[in-house]
Amino acid sequence: MSDKTSRRNFIKAGMAASAGLAGTGARAEGDPLITNVQPWAQELGDGVNHMPYGAPSPYESDTIRRTVPWLTADSVSAINFTPIHQLDGIITPNSVCFERHHGGVARYDPADHRLMINGLVEQELIFTMQDLMRFPRENHVYFMECSANSGMEWRGPQMDGVQYTHGMIHNVMYTGIPLRLLLEEAGVKTAGTWLLAEGADSSGLTRSIPMEKALDDCLVAFKMNGEALRPENGYPLRLVVPGWEGVTWIKWLRRLEIGDRPWHQREETSKYTDLMADGTSRRFTWEMDAKSVITSPSPQMPITHGPGQTVITGLAWSGHGTIPQVDITLDGGVNWHKARIDGLSLDKSLHRFYYDFVWDGKPLLLQSRAHDSTGYIQPTKDALRKLRGLSSTYHNNGIQTWAVNAEGITDNVEIS
Amino acid sequence: MSRFLKTLLIAGLLASPAAAGKLNLGRAALPAEVAAWNIDVRPDGQGLPAGSGSVIDGEELFTDQCAACHGDFGEAVGRWPALAGGHDTLAEERPVKTIGSYWPYLSTAYDYIFRAMPYGDAQSLTPDEVYQLVAYILYLNDAVDEDFILNKENFTSIALPNTGSFRLDDRDNTEYPAFSRGVCMTDCKPSVQITGRAIKDTASNTESE
Known part of the structure; x- marks a missing residue:
């Protein structure tokens, strides 16, 4: 046939x-x-080698990154979003990890890659990828969230889908070298209290990172989910800065400079600083605070099966640790229920939660609320606005509300 | 310390990659290599190359290389960043964040223009050209006169107006205690109203706001 x-x-x-x-x-x-x-x-x-590098079923062709053209001036220095509404578990497949580039994707042969360590060190060094493969490695699963994730929602509900409100995030197992080992190889001088990480792309993206963090848990990674980093995620080498805003995770990492004070680069002064209502600004707001969101139902994932047994699922994470508890409300916060956290609970990683219930077919006002291992509880958007105003752009970790109507159609709303 | 914790700690030390001295990997960086890549400039002037540039020369270069996106007067075209104006708007409903109104340090402009501009032709400008452009942007922000010449020597004497408005992250004090006070689980509020709703298909719309 x-x-x-x-x-x-x-x-x-x-x-x-x-x-x-x-x-x-x-x-x-x-x-x-x-x-x-x-x-x-x-x-x-099909035979075994029909597709030497596999791809999802054509019936899953809707599970793709999506962009919002009007967000940025052009499509090169731009962002797209992970289809978190269609994913489950905690690991993001490499092909759909969101992208944020400031000068496009740098594509080059890893044989042409060099990593330099310079500045306040005993010996300024150059490594090839081959050199780096000889360092001891570690594996860790970490979420990486752009600090502008949910930034479009500061002034009220705007984006019609969880992919757009919360999709600037992915969660991947990295294989890499503890940054500490590379710094020890160069020998950081006593005065070396800050590190500048720089990318090899056409934006030469740079961020200042305090030495304490650099020596703590940062990785210089070359693999994601077991395979080489994807070009759009920094191939062949990127910095991993667990729990910290995504822009610090320098892609195409080519240089680590050691200094005695921060550099105040463009992406830590004019951008990625948090403007408060009074016109003052916070800078170096590195950690991503505890956050959660229901990924289904959500505007892109309406309830289509009618009343009866129903699964609510979502993601929770914190840049400060693990997530011991997630609460769910069906009635807009009058009553809350503990969700079931399923699978691995790892430090600074996405957590998957479920709430299984029998839907009576009446409208729902769904919210989730994360508790992290420090005791911090995800605030409402209004609580954040009260402290920061409406112009912060970054670090919006407020509680998200979805309104489900009797037909199961789901909208992005805010409630009293 | 409990025996359990001690065992854990020892196990942890043994399990993580050893830090037993240098591994003798990589090679020494040559001075010419470090000079080629060490392009960052700090607010204290560290990293500024020798050179100078005038507002007058900057105007011509800006019109040629920058105005297509940033506008003739740094007012921005489309959604590209504005570089001038926006003074005293930071506490307003629609703040305009430019080099003049928002950026804390002028060194960031020098660093970024050389590092990443012109968009799509990064690291192509000479030091004199970067000084010219920074001088012209200062002029567009009414920070210097039209006969001004910026150079390595006078660079750090230029202060931007918003420098003092930045503070370190204070969430530890201003937010974390307030957001760590426990939660209500039942009968938490008397009623709930929907106060706002996203417009359908916002993501694919060509315009917003």
């Missing part, structure tokens, strides 16, 4: 099946998907 015929049969069978299930139950003759032998159960499928 040709591909065309088998596809036609498949569509016919599918239509018959939906027609059968749309009624009160299966028709007497039964579900044709079961009672008829299906082509995929009869004919041989």
Whole structure:
């Protein structure tokens, strides 16, 4: 049977099946998907090397990064969003990790990559990728969130989907070298209290990082989820700064300079600083505070099955530690229930939560509220606005509300 | 310390990569290599190269290389960043953050223009050209006169008006205690109203706000 015929049969069978299930139950003759032998159960499928580097099923072609053209001046220095509404568990597949570039994706042969350590060190050093592969390695799962995630919601509900309100985040297992080991190789001088990390891309992105953090848990990573970093995530080498805003995680990492004070670079002064209502600004707001969001139902994931057993699921994370508790409300915060956190609970990693319940078909006002291991509890957006005003842009970790109507259609709202 | 904790600590030390001295990997960086990549400039002037540039020369270069995105007077075209104006708007509803109104240090402008501008042709300007552009941007922000010449020597004498408005992250004091006070789980409020709703299909709309 040709591909065309088998596809036609498949569509016919599918239509018959939906027609059968749309009624009160299966028709007497039964579900044709079961009672008829299906082509995929009869004919041989693709051979082993049909696709040497795999790809998702064509039926999952909607699980993609999406961008919002009007957010940025052009599509190069721009951002797109992880389809968190369609994912489950805690690990983000490499192909859909959100991208934020300031000068586009630098693409070059890793054989041409060099990492320099200069400044206040005993010996200024150059490493090739081959040199770096000889250092001891570690593996860690960390979330990476752009501090502008949810930034469009500061003035009120705006984006029509959790991918857009919360999708500047991914969670990946990194393989890399503890930054401490590289710095020890160069020998940091006593006066060396700050580090400048610099990218090799056309924005030459730079951030100042205090030595205490550099020596604590930063990694210089070359793998994500077991395979080489993707070009859009900094191939061949990136900095991993656990719990800290994404812009500090320098991609295409080419240089680490040691100094005795911060550099006050563009992405830590004119951008990524938090303007308060009184016109003053906070700078070096590195840590990402505890946050959670329900990923389904959400505007892109309405409830389509009608009343009955229903799964609410979402993500929670904190740049300060783990998430021991997530609360869920169905009624806009009158009553709260503890959600079930499932799977791994790792430091500075996404946590997956579920709340299984029987939906009576009445409208819902859904929220989630994360507690982190320091005792901090995710605040409301209004509580943040009260302290910071409306122009902060960054670090909006306020509680998100979804309104589900009787048809299951879900909207981004705010409530009293 | 409990025995359990001690065992954990020892196990942790053994399990993490050893820090037993140098691994003798990599090679010494040559002075020419460090000079080529060490392009950062700090507020105290460290990293500024020798050179100078006038407002007059800056105007011509800016019109040529920058105005297509930033506008003839740094007012911005489309959604590209404005470089001038916006003074006294930071506490307003729609703050305009420019080099003149918001940036704390002039060194950041020098550093960034050489490092990343012109957009798509980074690191192509000479030191004199960068001094010219920074001088012209100062002029656009009414910080210097039209006959001003900026150079390595007078650079750090230029202060930007918003320098004193930045403070270190104070969430430790201003937010974390308030947001660590426990939660209500039942009958937490008498009623709930929807106060705002996102417009459908915002993400694919061509304009917003």
